[in-house]
């Protein structure tokens with residue numbers, strides 16, 4: 001990575017608003033590092049920044065709206081000496097429309113080539129014409145994908161590492177392949193370098209992300225690439241206590257991968273595996289694998305005793321009947337997933353399901369989501385109650401509020417941002433370290449504990 005150099009540029013300071021998922025967060029951090037390396041500095045807030053950067057999400061309707069609202073708001077507030085730049089998935093998907101509809105934006109950088117950002121900023125410098133230039137648009141050619149991150153910088157004891165991007169599947173509801181293209185794996189050496197950089201900064205938990213992490217290595221000619229990658233990381237870094245895998249695709253889970261979860265204690269026995277649905281007909285219409293979900297989950301739990309399973313479901317996919325939804329609800333109750341997220345189907349243009357005649361009314365979608373979430377909450381609470389009295393290792397992340405009597409942390413059962421917390425009552429605990437606690441009380445999503 002280039003050393004920090006003072007810049008004589010007009011556009012010296014920046015803020016980045018990062019929207020969307022963990023994969024976008026990784027790209028936002030990478031853009032930040034590139035700007036720092038080219039001599040720019042973080043600004044305290046948008047009003048004091050020369051560059052206003054919004055890393056957008058274009059996944060579903062609500063995420064798109066949040067991105068557009070943020071761009072509109074910053075566009076309205078922006079002064080003529082500031083530049084507003086939209087990056088990320090929304091740009092990748094709707095660049096032409098955004099250029100037409102949002103004239104206050106000075107540049108657009110697609111999700112596949114975020115590393116073009118410093119070049120875009122230097123083009124502003126060359127033009128030296130604040131507020132007057134036509135919008136710059138930087139989109140990568142099809143098939144290209146930015147995967148190399150110059151250097152990693154952590155802001156806490158846990159860090160995401162993106163091991164791949166893009167997706168080879170074509171689920172009928174999903175626009176991600178149009179934004180990200182086909183699956184591409186980051187070479188293992190680059191991943192090992194990132195992990196090493198993060199560990200030097202005190203990171204204690206690495207969370208592997210990608211659109212489909214279980215496809216890792218396929219494009220590099222590897223079989224069981226994710227299992228090999230986990231082995232390489234844990235062999236190389238004996239000081240790494242926790243590594244966690246998110247976003248597994250059901251059909252790509254292998255015996256060898258489950259063996260790594262079972263046999264390597266530092267690879268947490270936790271898996272996020274979005275299933276989207278369980279009814280075979282709905283899954284067929286979704287163009288998802290419809291291997292029997294009961295069999296799949298039983299096989300995984302048999303191979304990895306104590307496995308904590310997180311999943312997400314979509315309710316209200318076109319044609320989802322009341323009977324199909326009831327089937328999903330029953331299987332969620334029967335399979336007792338440890339953590340469940342529920343999304344409403346979002347009708348995305350360009351996808352196979354877009355505009356299908358048999359759309360489910362919004363009110364039905366919401367009612368189904370409430371029922372499924374209530375069932376999932378009851379299961380999580382029961383499981384949490386079963387934890388009372390047991391001991392757990394917890395990664396302490398800080399106090400939730402200044403002056404609080406509690407520290408907030410997470411055990412192996414909780415992924416950052418999406419799962420619950422373990423709240424530990426103590427006068428003094430080492431933030432960023434793993435401590436042993438005893439669970440005293442269970443709440444719907446969180447646990448209350450004291451140090452052992």
Ligand code: SF4
Nearest residue numbers: 167169171174176211
């Ligand atoms: S596997 Fe995931 S990212 Fe890929 S198309 Fe399906 S839902 Fe989208």
